[in-house]
Amino acid sequence: MLDVGRHPNIELLTLCQLTKVEGEKGNFRVSYLKKARYVKEDVCTACGICAEKCPIKVPDDFELGLGKRKAVYIYCSQGVPSVYAIDPEHCPMILKGKCGLCDKLCQAGAIDYNQRDEEKTINVGAIVVATGFSQLKPTALKNYGYRQYANVLTGLEFERLLSATGPTGGHILRPSDSKAPQKIVFIQCVGSRMTKENGYPYCSVYCCTNSIKCALLAKTHDANIKDISILYMDLRTYGKGFQELFLRAKEVEGVKFLRGRPARVLENPETKSLTIMVENTDNNRIEPLEADMVVLSTAAIPSKGAEELARILGIEVDSYGFFKERDFHHPTEATRPGVYIAGSCSGPRDITDSVAWGTATAVKALTHMEGARIAKKEIDVEPIDISGEPRIGVFVCHCGINIAGVVDVEEVNQYAQTLPGVVYSERMLFACADDSQREIQDKIKEYQLNRVVVASCTPRTHEPIFRETCDLVGLNPYLFEMANIRDQCSWVHASNPKKATEKANDLVRMAVARCHLLQPLESRQMPMNPDMLVVGGGITGIQASLDLARLGHKVTLVEKEDRLGGRVKELATFYEENYDGEQLISEKVKQLEKAGVNILTSTMVNEVSGFVGNFEVSLQSLKQKEETTTIQLGSIVVAIGSDLYDPTGKFGYGSFPNILTNMEMEKLLREGSSELTPDGKEAKNIVFVQCVGSRNKEEGNPDCSRYCCLVAIKQALKLREKGARVVILYRDIIAFGKGGEELYRKARGEGVLFLRYDAENPPQVIGKGRATGIRWMFSPLSQEIELPVDLVVLSVGMVPRKVDAEQIQEQLKIPRSLDGFFMERHSKLGPVETSTEGIYICGCAQSAKDITDSVAQASAAASKAAVMASKEFVELEPTTCVVREELCRGCGTCQEVCQFNAPELVETPAGYYVSRINEALCKGCGTCASLCPTGAIVARHFTDLQIDKMVEAMLASSL
Numbered sequence: 001m002l003d004v005g006r007h008p009n010i011e012l013l014t015l016c017q018l019t020k021v022e023g024e025k026g027n028f029r030v031s032y033l034k035k036a037r038y039v040k041e042d043v044c045t046a047c048g049i050c051a052e053k054c055p056i057k058v059p060d061d062f063e064l065g066l067g068k069r070k071a072v073y074i075y076c077s078q079g080v081p082s083v084y085a086i087d088p089e090h091c092p093m094i095l096k097g098k099c100g101l102c103d104k105l106c107q108a109g110a111i112d113y114n115q116r117d118e119e120k121t122i123n124v125g126a127i128v129v130a131t132g133f134s135q136l137k138p139t140a141l142k143n144y145g146y147r148q149y150a151n152v153l154t155g156l157e158f159e160r161l162l163s164a165t166g167p168t169g170g171h172i173l174r175p176s177d178s179k180a181p182q183k184i185v186f187i188q189c190v191g192s193r194m195t196k197e198n199g200y201p202y203c204s205v206y207c208c209t210n211s212i213k214c215a216l217l218a219k220t221h222d223a224n225i226k227d228i229s230i231l232y233m234d235l236r237t238y239g240k241g242f243q244e245l246f247l248r249a250k251e252v253e254g255v256k257f258l259r260g261r262p263a264r265v266l267e268n269p270e271t272k273s274l275t276i277m278v279e280n281t282d283n284n285r286i287e288p289l290e291a292d293m294v295v296l297s298t299a300a301i302p303s304k305g306a307e308e309l310a311r312i313l314g315i316e317v318d319s320y321g322f323f324k325e326r327d328f329h330h331p332t333e334a335t336r337p338g339v340y341i342a343g344s345c346s347g348p349r350d351i352t353d354s355v356a357w358g359t360a361t362a363v364k365a366l367t368h369m370e371g372a373r374i375a376k377k378e379i380d381v382e383p384i385d386i387s388g389e390p391r392i393g394v395f396v397c398h399c400g401i402n403i404a405g406v407v408d409v410e411e412v413n414q415y416a417q418t419l420p421g422v423v424y425s426e427r428m429l430f431a432c433a434d435d436s437q438r439e440i441q442d443k444i445k446e447y448q449l450n451r452v453v454v455a456s457c458t459p460r461t462h463e464p465i466f467r468e469t470c471d472l473v474g475l476n477p478y479l480f481e482m483a484n485i486r487d488q489c490s491w492v493h494a495s496n497p498k499k500a501t502e503k504a505n506d507l508v509r510m511a512v513a514r515c516h517l518l519q520p521l522e523s524r525q526m527p528m529n530p531d532m533l534v535v536g537g538g539i540t541g542i543q544a545s546l547d548l549a550r551l552g553h554k555v556t557l558v559e560k561e562d563r564l565g566g567r568v569k570e571l572a573t574f575y576e577e578n579y580d581g582e583q584l585i586s587e588k589v590k591q592l593e594k595a596g597v598n599i600l601t602s603t604m605v606n607e608v609s610g611f612v613g614n615f616e617v618s619l620q621s622l623k624q625k626e627e628t629t630t631i632q633l634g635s636i637v638v639a640i641g642s643d644l645y646d647p648t649g650k651f652g653y654g655s656f657p658n659i660l661t662n663m664e665m666e667k668l669l670r671e672g673s674s675e676l677t678p679d680g681k682e683a684k685n686i687v688f689v690q691c692v693g694s695r696n697k698e699e700g701n702p703d704c705s706r707y708c709c710l711v712a713i714k715q716a717l718k719l720r721e722k723g724a725r726v727v728i729l730y731r732d733i734i735a736f737g738k739g740g741e742e743l744y745r746k747a748r749g750e751g752v753l754f755l756r757y758d759a760e761n762p763p764q765v766i767g768k769g770r771a772t773g774i775r776w777m778f779s780p781l782s783q784e785i786e787l788p789v790d791l792v793v794l795s796v797g798m799v800p801r802k803v804d805a806e807q808i809q810e811q812l813k814i815p816r817s818l819d820g821f822f823m824e825r826h827s828k829l830g831p832v833e834t835s836t837e838g839i840y841i842c843g844c845a846q847s848a849k850d851i852t853d854s855v856a857q858a859s860a861a862a863s864k865a866a867v868m869a870s871k872e873f874v875e876l877e878p879t880t881c882v883v884r885e886e887l888c889r890g891c892g893t894c895q896e897v898c899q900f901n902a903p904e905l906v907e908t909p910a911g912y913y914v915s916r917i918n919e920a921l922c923k924g925c926g927t928c929a930s931l932c933p934t935g936a937i938v939a940r941h942f943t944d945l946q947i948d949k950m951v952e953a954m955l956a957s958s959l
Contacts, residue, residue: 004080055101058071058087071090082434127313127339131303134303135300143265144294145267154298155296162221170400185231191298192204192297192299202347203236215255239703241827316335323345325341328574328851331852356832359860360863363863381473384444384448392451394413394426395427395431395453397455402486406493421515432466451479460826466480478518478878510953518941523875526613526920527873528874529633532553536558538843540843564585568851572718612868614874636839642800642844651764656765681770685724685789687787688715688793690709691797693799694798715793716728726752726753756779805821813900831857842857842860879941882917885916894931
């Protein structure tokens with residue numbers, strides 16, 4: 001939010017409501033009502049004195065009624081703009097002309113009781129709708145006791161209890177008596193996956209993983225909590241790393257998972273404790289559970305006013321009230337040209353997918369922005385005088401349970417004040433919030449700080465924010481240092497707060513010691529080449545190429561196979577769409593050709609050199625091995641997709657002719673024969689086995705492969721049309737996403753039988769010469785079951801392209817996750833970016849996903865690449881290595897160890913050789929500096945002396 005609030009090209013129109021949209025794509029005229037804030041936005045300093053002294057308290061909507069706010073308030077502590085507003089429905093001055101206390105106390109003169117609502121208009125080229133979703137209030141589901149029993153909360157209400165800015169200050173307390181609960185029960189699918197009145201038939205996507213996260217946070221946060229039970233139907237941990245989170249939760253003492261949807265919740269009227277009546281469907285037993293608190297994971301529903309907004313925008317909604325997308329391969333486009341939909345306004349999504357979809361809409365909107373580029377605003381700030389002794393300011397972030405749940409941040413703050421050179425220290429609730437950033441800037445000026453340390457979370461995501469904050473008031477951004485007391489203290493030492501706090505003190509002491517020796521650095525600029533390379537010609541690479549080409553970029557699309565389309569081209573159908581794979585790819589290829597994309601099939605990347613804005617790539621033809629082509633470009637999009645798990649040796653695959661993979665079944669269905677005779681015998685009894693090579697830590701993909709359940713259901717429906725009897729053996733049916741649950745329900749209605757198996761006891765295929773049966777332990781009956789089979793279909797998981805991924809990793813120097821897929825810069829905030837600027841990842845190269853999400857990520861990667869290419873120059877990080885030539889003996893060690901080919905041996909006028917480092921190629925990793933035998937190489941910003949001082953400071957605690 002801070003980035004949005006301070007971005008010079010973003011105008012925030014808060015307290016505004018759309019009233020009319022006229023025109024067409026590229027030229028919309030938008031009318032809106034700007035409601036009175038009664039506070040001048042350009043004058044308010046967010047000092048808070050008005051809210052502190054206001055005598056009126058009202059229920060706080062942001063706290064969902066669990067807390068109160070004043071009649072003059074800020075909606076949420078980290079929101080932007082950080083400006084107060086007056087609630088006209090509760091302010092006595094506005095209602096009756098009495099009070100006026102906030103106006104009398106406001107030293108800035110920001111209060112304006114005479115403000116009125118205003119009708120305004122703006123002209124825009126495109127419209128992006130990102131209104132999110134609302135949550136079902138489960139009052140109508142009387143059996144769960146919401147609003148009848150005080151200690152029954154929704155998941156979002158529980159999140160507010162966990163928050164440091166919440167009504168209980170981050171402490172989990174029962175609303176009935178403000179005591180800490182010992183037993184908590186989470187109930188999943190409250191209002192989701194329901195067909196009866198007061199519910200919704202779809203899966204709400206985010207709830208399972210969110211409940212696991214909350215359970216882990218609760219256990220970490222409060223030692224009084226002994227037992228947490230999560231009651232579920234199917235555990236839909238579908239995202240990258242989600243299955244690992246589930247497995248970690250299972251190992252935590254006191255966290256239990258029980259498969260079953262409760263019938264009702266009862267309250268003891270004296271103790272206000274709760275009893276949950278639930279049938280454990282793993283053993284068909286009724287298991288009443290006792291709890292001090294119940295948390296309901298409620299359905300995600302269309303946001304309030306969505307249908308009225310759709311009417312104003314001239315777009316359609318689906319049968320549930322979410323905004324309707326154009327079709328499955330244009331998922332971010334609404335039904336009116338020029339209007340785009342992002343995140344959960346078109347259906348429930350988690351944060352990672354919402355961020356990707358939001359980024360994807362940007363590239364779509366850019367196609368209507370030709371000629372509307374805004375010139376960069378140059379801010380003239382007088383540099384701060386850094387001469388003299390270091391004057392260091394330390395800011396310690398509370399960050400709720402993320403840090404303060406373990407680390408005693410006030411103790412760290414007090415300790416920082418005792419360190420040499422520290423002239424100011426402060427504890428902040430959220431150091432990255434807009435008002436905190438302004439506070440840091442004010443303190444830099446007030447105390448004439450020439451160095452700043454922030455003790456908070458990871459510099460990987462937050463260091464650029466704090467550097468920019470310093471830069472905006474004239475302090476060189478490289479005179480800033482971070483101490484990561486979240487990842488390195490509270491997260492890894494959650495069970496030992498005392499030691500975590502001691503370590504936080506150590507890290508702050510080390511940061512301050514290094515800060516004494518920091519020197520200002522200046523970045524350099526290099527011209528930006530706007531041309532693009534997309535590696536991989538599947539549906540993801542095709543979409544990324546199209547989006548970039550439509551913005552006017554010269555795009556080269558490289559595919560190692562002799563045709564485009566990847567696996568999508570082999571698909572018979574797309575769930576219930578009337579497309580087949582070949583038809584879709586054929587249309588997309590025509591669009592590529594029309595857009596002028598340079599398509600190179602039977603070609604692979606041979607060598608890559610350079611840096612963002614100035615890459616040089618050698619391409620090799622696979623048909624003519626000697627033929628290579630070299631191209632220059634500015635950015636690279638990696639879209640190499642994934643492989644499918646090879647199940648040879650599992651479930652009889654490779655031994656029995658009538659055992660197929662789901663992709664082989666897709667081929668049979670695509671061929672369209674009326675009878676299924678893959679091995680010459682008619683198949684009437686067909687069994688699918690799910691999670692073959694998925695959700696398995698030992699082999700294949702440790703996470704869910706996302707596509708398999710719905711593909712099995714789709715294929716099962718086609719097989720039922722042919723008269724086959726179909727059984728699907730599953731661990732959890734993960735039919736998330738738009739239409740997924742409905743397809744699952746349709747299959748059951750059509751006679752597809754779904755039977756569960758345990759991961760610990762997978763099914764066994766039996767037979768001689770060919771499979772004739774499948775046997776497994778069916779836990780609800782506590783007995784072994786055997787089914788006759790004519791055909792077994794293995795739903796195989798998506799796995800990384802091992803050889804291709806290794807080669808790309810080596811060439812581009814981008815990391816991969818432990819699962820083998822390429823690693824994103826940040827799992828939530830940067831899902832298509834990598835740690836190397838100018839290189840982006842998308843689709844199944846990043847993690848397993850279906851076509852719709854792959855297409856959205858492709859557009860997101862194109863959007864990021866396009867934003868980078870829009871710059872005339874690229875800023876080069878100054879934290880590089882340099883050679884002190886008087887110490888260099890030209891041994892070449894630096895050349896040998898550098899992965900980026902930055903060092904070069906050059907002959908001096910005196911006739912001897914020394915190393916010189918190309919700063920444009922250097923990544924500042926410091927490997928060469930650490931191995932230089934003469935100490936001739938210095939890593940700027942990480943000098944030997946700076947590191948020595950940090951080590952000395954670290955050891956000081958043990959001396």
